[in-house]
Amino acid sequence: MTRHVAASRVATLLGEFDRSPAYRGLAEGLRVLITDGRLPTGVRLPSERDLTEALEVSRTTVARAYAELRDHGFLVSRQGSGSVAHLPASRSVGHGDHLLHLTEHPDGMADLTCAAPLPGPGLLAAYERAVAELPRHLGGPGYFPSGLPVLREAVAEAYAARGLPTDPDQVMVVPGAQAGVAIAARALLSPGDRAVVQSPTYPNAIATLVRSGARLVGVEVPREDDDTEAMTTTVRQVVPRAAYLIPDFHNPTGALLPDEGRARVAHALARTRTTAIVDESMAMLPLEGQRMPAPFAAHAADTISVGSVSKPFWGGLRIGWIRVPAARADQLFRARLSLDLGTAPLEQLVAADLLRDGADLLQHRREQLRASRDAALVALAEHLPDWRPTRPSGGLNLWCELPAALSTALVPRAERHGVLLASGPSFAPEGGLDRFVRIPFTQPAHVLTDAIARLAPAWRETLADPYPRPDRATPGLVA
Ligand SMILES: Cc1ncc(COP(=O)(O)O)c(C=O)c1O
Known part of the structure; x- marks a missing residue:
């Protein structure tokens, strides 16, 4: 299997990059794409010549950028396969190590690991009707x-x-x-x-x-x-x-x-x-x-x-x-x-x-989710204005792009501020995605608003000291 990505596609994914100097901006742009998984590990990057043409830069710029990525472990050269995107070991995550067991959380802890809504009004009545039907079966x-x-x-x-x-x-x-x-x-x-x-x-x-x-x-x-x-x-x-x-x-x-x-x-x-x-x-x-x-x-x-x-x-x-x-x-x-x-x-x-x-129940569910989504977006804009969340037209989750690849480092900090989070790499089939974090909007609006306000100091601490002593976060079910 040879996966490769065309030079034109890399140019589109990169968009504008810092050209002072160009090789460093290009290396940084490619590094971000590789850690995000947008250039997945194992994909062959375009040849230096093709990328030079697509980006309208000098051949030396591309050669130096590739060399820099190689030095830091983000590219590997394979005989006959050119330059292949790679995640240094410390940045990839083992499959399934986030999937541990459900734990009881201390009071006051906001659990944003699980994107599952609470039962709505009317569920118990549906159970009662089902019990009345059960004798037939x-x-x-x-x-x-x-x-x-x-x-x-x-x-x-x-x-x-x-x-x-x-x-x-x-x-x-x-x-x-x-x-x-x-x-x-x-x-x-x-x-x-x-x-x-x-x-x-x-x-x-x-x-x-x-x-x-x-x-x-x-x-x-x-x-x-x-x-x-x-x-x-x-x-x-x-x-x-x-x-x-x-x-x-x-x-x-x-x-x-x-x-x-x-x-x-x-x-x-x-x-x-x-x-x-x-x-x-x-x-x-x-x-x-x-x-x-x-x-x-x-x-x-x-x-x-x-x-x-x-x-x-x-x-x-x-x-x-x-x-x-x-x-x-x-x-x-x-x-x-x-x-x-x-x-x-x-x-x-x-x-x-x-x-x-269940049309009424469903309607109620959608209204509650819409209110929670909007409250979460307002709270993010207020407390974490440099995070870039999606604004989905349905479902249960916001996917937030962080200004730095520090979502794994954020998780234990957030826990100390009373918020359980799943880091971006939990969602990565091939590692990476440390620049993202998921915020489910399944909890009531006030819970989300409060949790997001608590994330702000956790994020500030993460930025100030990204890699403190290793610390274990409470394992949880990511659903
Ligand atoms: C995409 C997706 N598939 C499956 C599931 C699991 O759903 P179920 O409870 O029906 O097993 C979830 C729950 O989070 C989900 O988000």
């Missing part, structure tokens, strides 16, 4: 490996309403979207297979895909929602077996891939016979009343779509689903049975109730 042993028909129908109807006709037989109920991704990975991937993932992406999916033995190839999530060039080019170069995508309010960036972008990515995947595993966990959370694009599977019939009630309703239900392409039904069903034998009927009844009749 108590006649047998209680195993429903594909799910209760009533829930499979509700999921199929929801897909049809979004423009993707779906037979209830295509729906398999699973214990949450994370389990859905694990089942899809188990069905599709063998050790050594390549899988393309967005960078950043959802940390627990990184762990699942790595566990399946796949070699992950990260593709930057562009700032413009409709820019699919990096994805289509990488798919063409890498010819992956699978691509794990979050097109609906991507976790953590919040990006929403529009219809045309979906069509372009689907076309690229079809040419390499790559199967998409599409995580639609956030698809029910548009916050601006906008029309959602059609599900990705409307463009690529072979797509394995994964969804869940965790984000719109409550993670405690542990109910999700897989929409199975007809040709893969047997493969996915077998993979599922190798992991578990079905989910609890009571929670399935609650989920079916919420999908069919």
Whole structure:
């Protein structure tokens, strides 16, 4: 596998850089792109000659910049492969070491590691209605490996309403979207297979895909929602077996891939016979009343779509689903049975109730998220004006670009100020991303406002002393 990036693309990613002197500005610009993962580790950079032409600088400028990066470990020269982007060991993060266990937090600690909403009003009433329904399902042993028909129908109807006709037989109920991704990975991937993932992406999916033995190839999530060039080019170069995508309010960036972008990515995947595993966990959370694009599977019939009630309703239900392409039904069903034998009927009844009749609850959820998002943005502008957060039109997260690559150094400082954070590298399939931090807006507005005010002194201390004695932050679940 040879991944490379065109000189014109590097020029676009770099934009303007400091030219006094030019070689140092160029080296700094490239270093930032490599630590951010926008030039992922393992990618071959353009030859000195090509970059010289694309940037309209002297050949010496590029040669000196490359030499400086090589000296600091950000480029390695490989025989026959030119100059390859690389992260020095201290800047990369082991997969899964952020995924430890849920811990009880001391009072007053604001937990911004977990992007999961609290249960809304009306959930208990849905449970009560489900309990009344339950006797109809108590006649047998209680195993429903594909799910209760009533829930499979509700999921199929929801897909049809979004423009993707779906037979209830295509729906398999699973214990949450994370389990859905694990089942899809188990069905599709063998050790050594390549899988393309967005960078950043959802940390627990990184762990699942790595566990399946796949070699992950990260593709930057562009700032413009409709820019699919990096994805289509990488798919063409890498010819992956699978691509794990979050097109609906991507976790953590919040990006929403529009219809045309979906069509372009689907076309690229079809040419390499790559199967998409599409995580639609956030698809029910548009916050601006906008029309959602059609599900990705409307463009690529072979797509394995994964969804869940965790984000719109409550993670405690542990109910999700897989929409199975007809040709893969047997493969996915077998993979599922190798992991578990079905989910609890009571929670399935609650989920079916919420999908069919939960419009008010969903509306309430969206209003609360919108208020929390806006409060977080106001607080960031006030307390941390040099952070650059995204302003997503849906989902649960702000992705903040920091003025320095110090998110890992910030985490223990923030904890001392009573805020638990997940650092950028937790979301990096191939390391890097230390210049970013995720702020979920799932907590009430006042909690976020207070937490962000507490982050300001933590950030000031981090800038003043970026690398103090090693300190262990409390491990947490990044969800
Ligand atoms: C993109 C994404 N996929 C999957 C999950 C896990 O969802 P579930 O609770 O349905 O397993 C999350 C939760 O944070 C998520 O953000």
